[in-house]
Amino acid sequence: MKKFLSIGFLLWCIFSCEKQDLLKQGTLVIGIEGNPTNLDPRLATDAYSMRIDSLIFNGLTRPDENGEPTPDLAERWEMPDNRTYIFYLRKGVTFHDGSKFTSTDVLSTFESLRDPGFGSPLVTTFELVEKMSAQDPYTLRIRLREPHAPFLSQLSVGIVQKDIAQKIIGTGPFRLVRFSPGSSVVLSANEKYFRGSPRLKGVIFKIVPNDLTRILELRKGSIHFLQNNIPPDSVDDLEHNPALAVLKRPGASYAYLGFNLEDPLLKNRLVRRAIAHSINREEIISHVLRGLATPATGLLPSFHWAYEGDVERYPYDPEKARKLLDQSGYPSRSNGPRMRLSYKTSVSPLSKRIAEVLLHQIEGVGIACDMRSYEWGTFFSDIKSGNFQLFTLLWVGVVDPDHFYYAFHSSSFPPRGANRVRYRNPELDGLLEKGRRTLAKEKRREIYSRAQKIIARDLPYVSLWHLYDVVAMRKELKGFVIYPGGEFYSLENAWLEHR
Amino acid sequence: MKRFIFKRFLLAIPVIVGVSTLVFLLIHMIPGNPVEVMLGERALPADAERLRNELGLDRPLSIQYLNFLSGLARGNMGVSFFYRKPVLPAILERYPATLELTAASMCLALIIALPLGLLSARRPYSSTDRLSMLFSLFGATMPSFWLGPLLILIFAIHFDWLPVSGRENALSLILPSVTLGLGLSAILSRMIRSGLLEVLDQGYITAARARGAGESKVFLLHALRNALIPLITILGIQFGALLSGAIVTETIFSWPGIGRLLVQAIEARDYPLVQGCVLVIAISYIIVNLAVDILYAVVDPRVRYEK
Numbered sequence: 081m082k083k084f085l086s087i088g089f090l091l092w093c094i095f096s097c098e099k100q101d102l103l104k105q106g107t108l109v110i111g112i113e114g115n116p117t118n119l120d121p122r123l124a125t126d127a128y129s130m131r132i133d134s135l136i137f138n139g140l141t142r143p144d145e146n147g148e149p150t151p152d153l154a155e156r157w158e159m160p161d162n163r164t165y166i167f168y169l170r171k172g173v174t175f176h177d178g179s180k181f182t183s184t185d186v187l188s189t190f191e192s193l194r195d196p197g198f199g200s201p202l203v204t205t206f207e208l209v210e211k212m213s214a215q216d217p218y219t220l221r222i223r224l225r226e227p228h229a230p231f232l233s234q235l236s237v238g239i240v241q242k243d244i245a246q247k248i249i250g251t252g253p254f255r256l257v258r259f260s261p262g263s264s265v266v267l268s269a270n271e272k273y274f275r276g277s278p279r280l281k282g283v284i285f286k287i288v289p290n291d292l293t294r295i296l297e298l299r300k301g302s303i304h305f306l307q308n309n310i311p312p313d314s315v316d317d318l319e320h321n322p323a324l325a326v327l328k329r330p331g332a333s334y335a336y337l338g339f340n341l342e343d344p345l346l347k348n349r350l351v352r353r354a355i356a357h358s359i360n361r362e363e364i365i366s367h368v369l370r371g372l373a374t375p376a377t378g379l380l381p382s383f384h385w386a387y388e389g390d391v392e393r394y395p396y397d398p399e400k401a402r403k404l405l406d407q408s409g410y411p412s413r414s415n416g417p418r419m420r421l422s423y424k425t426s427v428s429p430l431s432k433r434i435a436e437v438l439l440h441q442i443e444g445v446g447i448a449c450d451m452r453s454y455e456w457g458t459f460f461s462d463i464k465s466g467n468f469q470l471f472t473l474l475w476v477g478v479v480d481p482d483h484f485y486y487a488f489h490s491s492s493f494p495p496r497g498a499n500r501v502r503y504r505n506p507e508l509d510g511l512l513e514k515g516r517r518t519l520a521k522e523k524r525r526e527i528y529s530r531a532q533k534i535i536a537r538d539l540p541y542v543s544l545w546h547l548y549d550v551v552a553m554r555k556e557l558k559g560f561v562i563y564p565g566g567e568f569y570s571l572e573n574a575w576l577e578h579r
Numbered sequence: 580m581k582r583f584i585f586k587r588f589l590l591a592i593p594v595i596v597g598v599s600t601l602v603f604l605l606i607h608m609i610p611g612n613p614v615e616v617m618l619g620e621r622a623l624p625a626d627a628e629r630l631r632n633e634l635g636l637d638r639p640l641s642i643q644y645l646n647f648l649s650g651l652a653r654g655n656m657g658v659s660f661f662y663r664k665p666v667l668p669a670i671l672e673r674y675p676a677t678l679e680l681t682a683a684s685m686c687l688a689l690i691i692a693l694p695l696g697l698l699s700a701r702r703p704y705s706s707t708d709r710l711s712m713l714f715s716l717f718g719a720t721m722p723s724f725w726l727g728p729l730l731i732l733i734f735a736i737h738f739d740w741l742p743v744s745g746r747e748n749a750l751s752l753i754l755p756s757v758t759l760g761l762g763l764s765a766i767l768s769r770m771i772r773s774g775l776l777e778v779l780d781q782g783y784i785t786a787a788r789a790r791g792a793g794e795s796k797v798f799l800l801h802a803l804r805n806a807l808i809p810l811i812t813i814l815g816i817q818f819g820a821l822l823s824g825a826i827v828t829e830t831i832f833s834w835p836g837i838g839r840l841l842v843q844a845i846e847a848r849d850y851p852l853v854q855g856c857v858l859v860i861a862i863s864y865i866i867v868n869l870a871v872d873i874l875y876a877v878v879d880p881r882v883r884y885e886k
Contacts, residue, residue, distance in 0.1 A: 115843060117661040125617060125661070196626035197633045199617050203626050261662070261672055262835030263746055288744055288833045292728050297743045300736055457846045461611035495615055495627060 103304055103556060106281030106576060110568075111294045111303040115262050115287050119248045121238030122193055122200045127476070127566065132265055132285055134567035137238025137250035140167055140186065146385075147332070147479035147564045149232040153181065153239055153251065154220075162227040162519055163210075169218040173274045175241045176255040183214035188242040190222075205234045227517045229524060230480040253278045253572035263287060279575035283568075291429075298324070304554040308333075308547075308566055311430065312370040318552045325557075330374050331549035332381045332564045334475045336541040337438070338501045343469050345419055349539060350408035355470075356394035356542045357401035358445040364437050365545055368430075373545035378532045379478060379487070381546045385521070386481040388529040391536035401445040410446075417448035423470040424452050426459045435472065464494035466502060472544070473500075477565035481528040485512040488535060503540035580876070584869065591865045598861040599651065599854060603644055606845070606853045612636070613660045613848040634660065647854065656858065657851030659844075666855035670837060674859065676746055677836035680759065680829075681821040683752050685814065687760035688767055695764070696771025697798065703776060711768060718765030727758045727831035744833035755832040759825055763817055770813055774806030781805075807878050815871035819864040 102109055116129035121137050124130045142152035151157075154167040173181040192198045193206040200206075208231070211223045224231065241249050248256045251274070254267035265285040271277040286303055288294040291311045297303035299321065308331075310318065319326045337359070339346040346352060361375045380387045402412065410418040421442075425435045432453055439449045449470070454462065463471055475483070486492055489512050492499040508531055515527040535541075549562045558577050561570035614627050614636065631637045635646065650657055656666040695715070699708040731754060735743040742751050778784065779802055787801045826838035837856055844852035 115839075117843075117847070118663055120663070123663060196629040199630050199633065201618050203618060207626070260835065261669070262676075262839055263833070286745060286833070287835075289839070290744075290831045290833070293731065293744045293831055293833060296728075296731055296736055300739070300743055302743055302745075455846065457611040457616075457848055458609060461615075464615065465610070 102284070103301070103554060103576060104578060106279075107284060108280055108282070108305055108557065108571070108574075108576070109284045109286055109303050110305045110307075111288045111297055111309065112285050113287075113289050113291075113294065113309045116259075116265060116285075119256065119259060119265070120240065121250075122189065122198070122202070122240065125201055128285075131566055131568055132267075133238050133250075134252075134569055135254040135267060135283060135571060136248060136252045136256055137240070138173075138252050139236035139238055140169075141232050141235045142569060143233065143236055143479060143563065143565065143567070145561055145563060146383075147233070147477075149236065152236070153186070154235075157232075159519075163224045165222045165224075165231070166215075167220040167222070169220065170274060171218055173251050174272055175251055176249045176270055177241070178272075179241060181239070181251050182217040183220045184217070185242045186220055186239055187212060187214055189237070189239045193237070202234065202237055205231070227519060229516050229519055230482040233480050254283055257282070273572070275572060278572045280571060283571060298552060301554070305551070305557065305560075306553070307551045307562075308549055310550050310552055312368070312372050315370060315372060315550060315552070323555060324552055325555045327551040327553070327560075327562060328372065328548050329562055330381060330383065331547050331562075332384070332476075332478050333547040333549075334376055334379050334381070334478060335373070335472060335544040335547065336376075336379075336475070337544060338463075338468075338471050338473065338541055339539075340466060340469050340501060341504075341540060342466060342502045345421065346469060348408050350404045351410070351419075352539045352542075353394065354401040354404035354408065354445060355442060355447070356539060357397045357404065358442050358447070359394075359438060359542060359544070360396040360441055361544055362396070363441075364434060368433055368437055369545070369547070372548040372550060374548075376543040376546050378536055378543055379475060379483065379541075380481065380528075380532070384481075386525050386528040388532040391533050393536075394539075394542065398445050405445065405447070412446055417443075418446040420448045420450075421469045422452055423449050423472075424454065424459060424462060424468045425472055426456050427453050431472065438472070463500050466494075466500075471500075474547070479564060481524065481531075482512075482516045484528065484531055484535070485516055488512065488531075488540065501540045503538070505534060505538060508534050508538075580873070584873070587869050587872070591862075591869075594865060595858065595861060596648070599647070599858055600644070602854050602857045603647060603850075606848070606850050607640060607643075609848075611848045613850065616847055617660060647851075651858075656855040659852040659855075660849045661844075661847050662849075662852070666851045669852065670840070670855050670859050673835055673837045673840045676834060677822055677825070677829075677838065679746075679752065680755055680825060680834055680836060681818060683756035684759035684763060684821060684825075685818060687756050688763035689814075691760070691764035692767035692771055695768040696775065697803070699768070699772040700775035700779065700802075701794075701798065703772075708772075712772075715765040715769050718761045719769075721762065723758050723762070723828045724831065726761065727754070727828060730754050730757060731831075744831070746833075746835055751832075755828050755834050758828050758831070759821060763821075766817075767810065767813065770810050771803075771806060774809050775802050778802045778805045804878060808875060811871055811874050811878065815867050818867045819860075822863050822867075823860040 112128050114128050116132055117126055118124055119129055119132060121133040124133055138153045140152060140154040141149040144150045153170055155170045156168050158166045169183055175181060190206055190212060193200045193202045196203050208224050208228050209222055210225045213221050215221055238250055253270055253273045255270045257268050258266040264287060268282040269278045269280060288297055294306060295314045298306055318324055339352055341347060365371060365373045377389060377391055377393055405418050412418060423435060423439060425431045435451050439451055442449050462468055487498050488503050488508060489499060490504040490509050493502060494500060511527050511531045515524055518524050551562060556576045556578055557574060559574040563569055614631050618627055618630060635643060659666050659669050662669050695711040699711045702708055731743050734741045734754060741753055745751055784797060784801055787797050823838060825836060826842055829836045829839045841856040844856060
C-alpha cells in the first residue's frame with residue numbers, strides 16, 4: 081500500500097511539474113476553441129487552421145498589422161501593366177525538410193488552387209489567373225484575365241512543397257511536430273527560418289471548446305495565451321490577475337443585423353429605418369459586451385484607409401421609429417403589435433443574449449419579434465437560401481474593401497457570393513465593379529466612399545458594432561502584436577521574459 | 580453459447596443496415612451542404628458543381644446510398660470531406676479516448692455504488708441508508724455542466740492537484756470520469772439496494788442463514804449475485820449511452836472523444852464522417868449488448884442459450 085501511494089505521489093509530482101515548466105522551457109500554450117480540420121493551407125476552411133498555418137507556412141505576400149500586403153516569400157514584385165505581376169522570390173529559403181524553395185513550388189500550389197476538383201475555397205480567386213509561368217527558379221510571372229485590386233492580399237495563402245501533397249511542410253517559423261485531432265497541435269521552432277530562428281522554442285495550440293474551461297486554464301497557467309475567444313464577462317477578472325496582461329484594441333470584426341430585402345414587410349425602407357432607430361447599440365455594448373466594441377456606421381472600421389464616416393446614421397430614437405412605422409402604414413394597434421417578424425440566430429450563448437436584448441428593443445416600438453436559434457449548419461443554410469426575415473452575423477477580418485462586392489453586389493446572391501440580404505442597386509454594382517478593377521488607392525477610396533454612402537442610405541444591414549480584438553496572455557510574453565485577421569505572425573519575433 | 584453468439588452477430592447485420600439507412604437519410608434531409616462549406620460563398624456555380632461531382636453528391640440519393648452500402652460491405656466508410664482522410668482512421672483516433680472515459684466512469688461508478696448499495700440494503704431505513712440515498716439523489720440530479728466546472732474549480736484551481744482539461748496523462752482522466760461516474764453511481768447504488776432488498780426476502784437466503792452462513796457470505800455470495808442481473812442490464816445500457824452521450828462532459832474537459840467529433844461533423848455536414856461515427860457507436864452498442872447477454876449466463880447459471 082505504501083509503495084503504491086509513493087508511486088502515485090511521484091507520478092503526480094512529475095505530471096504537475098511538467099505543466100508549470102512549459103513556459104520556462106520557452107514553449108507557449110495557446111488556447112483555441114475549435115478543432116482545426118485541415119492544416120493544408122490550400123484547403124483550410126476554418127479560422128483555426130488558417131491561423132495555425134500562419135506560423136507553419138509563408139505566402140508570397142503577408143498582411144501587415146493594418147492588413148496591407150507586404151513581401152513575404154516574394155521579396156518584391158513589379159507590375160508591367162495592370163494585369164501582369166512579376167514576383168521576385170527570396171533566395172536561400174528552405175522547407176522544413178531541408179529542400180529548397182523555388183518558383184515550381186509556387187506554381188504547383190497555385191495549380192492545385194485553380195483546380196475545382198481539388199476543392200479549395202480559393203478556387204474563384206485563382207480562376208482569375210490567365211497564365212502563370214516560372215521564368216527562372218526565383219522569378220514568377222502571373223497574368224490575370226482582368227485587373228483585380230485585392231489579388232496581392234489573396235496571395236498570402238501558404239506555399240506548400242511540390243510533390244509532397246499530403247505532408248504539412250512549409251517554410252514558416254515553426255514546424256509541425258504533432259497534430260492530435262480534438263486535442264492539440266504541437267509546433268517547434270524552425271531554426272533555419274529565413275528571417276532567423278524564432279526565440280520561442282515551440283507553440284502548442286490546445287483545443288478547449290468550453291469558454292469557462294478556457295478561462296480557468298488561463299488562470300491556472302496551463303494555457304498562456306487567448307485571443308478573441310474570451311467571454312466579455314471574464315475580461316475584467318482577467319485584467320485584475322497579476323500574472324496576466326490584457327491587450328484590447330478596436331478591431332475589424334463587424335456585427336450587423338441583416339434584413340431580407342425580398343420580404344414584403346422589409347422591402348419597405350421606412351420599416352428598416354424604424355428598426356434601425358429602435359436599436360440602442362450603446363446599451364448592448366455597455367451591458368452585454370462590457371464595453372468591448374465600438375458602434376459601427378458601416379462595414380469598415382474607422383481606422384481603415386477606405387472608411388467613410390460621413391454617411392447616414394441611425395441613432396437610438398424610439399419616438400422617430402414609431403413615427404416611421406406610422407408613415408409606412410403600420411400604425412400602433414390597441415389589440416396587438418404593428419407587425420410580426422422572426423429573427424434567426426445561432427445557438428451560441430453570446431449571440432442569444434444579444435438577440436434577447438435586441439428583440440426587446442425592437443418590441444419597444446411595437447414590432448413583435450420571435451427569436452429562433454438553430455445549430456450553425458442549419459442557421460447558415462437558412463440565411464444563404466433566403467429563408468429568414470432578420471438575422472445577425474459577424475464579418476471577421478475584412479481587409480480589402482472589395483468585400484463590398486462579395487456582400488452587396490447583385491451578382492453575389494448565394495451560392496455565388498454573400499449578398500445574403502438580396503440587395504440590388506445598379507448604381508452600387510457599377511461602383512463595386514469599378515472598385516475592384518482600379519488599382520490606385522486614392523481612386524479606390526473615392527469609389528468606396530460613394531459606395532458606403534449608398535449602402536448606409538439604402539440600409540440592407542443595420543450596422544451594429546465593431547468588436548474589440550482582445551488578447552489575454554501571460555506577462556512573460558513580449559513582442560506580440562495583434563493582426564486584424566487574428567493571425568499569429570508576430571510570434572516569430574515574440575519572446576518570453578522570465579522575472 | 581458459440582451458436583448464440585454467431586446468431587447474435589447475424590442479427591446485428593439488419594440492425595447496422597437499418598441504422599445506417601436512417602442516418603444516411605437524416606443527414607441528407609437536413610438543410611446545408613458540404614460543398615458550400617468547403618468552397619465558401621465566393622464559389623462559382625461551375626466550381627461547386629465540379630466538386631459536387633468529385634464528391635459524388637450530384638448522383639441520385641439512391642445511387643449514393645448504394646455506393647455507401649457497397650463501400651461499407653468492403654469495410655470502407657468513405658473519406659471525410661473536411662479532414663480529407665479515410666473516415667475509419669479519423670474515428671479510431673478518437674475512439675480510445677471515448678472508451679477510456681467510459682470505462683473509467685463505469686469503474687468509478689461501481690466502486691462508489693457497490694458499497695453504498697450494500698450498506699443501504701444491509702440496514703434499510705437506517706441513517707446510513709438515508710445518507711447514502713441522499714447522496715444518490717444528489718448524484719442523480721447534478722447536471723454535468725454544473726458539476727464539471729465545480730470540480731475543476733475545487734481540484735484544479737483551488738488545490739491545484741489536477742489538470743483543468745485535456746487528455747495528457749492519467750491525472751487528466753480523474754475529473755471527467757468523476758463528473759460522469761457520480762451521476763451513474765447514484766443510479767447504480769439505488770439499483771443495488773432495491774435488488775438486494777428484493778432478494779433478501781427470498782427463501783434461499785433464509786435457508787442460507789439457517790445453514791449457519793455468515794452475514795457477509797449471505798450478502799456477497801447468495802444475495803448480491805442474484806441482484807446483479809438488473810445491475811448488468813443498466814450497466815450495459817449506460818455503457819452504450821456514455822459512448823455517444825458524453826458530449827457535454829467531453830466539451831467541458833476538452834476530451835477528444837467521438838461525441839465531439841460527431842457534433843463537429845454534423846455542423847460541417849461531413850456526411851461520411853457522420854455516418855461513420857453513428858455506425859461505430861451502433862456497433863459498440865451491439866457488442867456491449869451481446870456482452871451483457873453473455874454475462875447474464877455467467878452470473879446466473881439458470882440462463883442458458885443452448886437448446
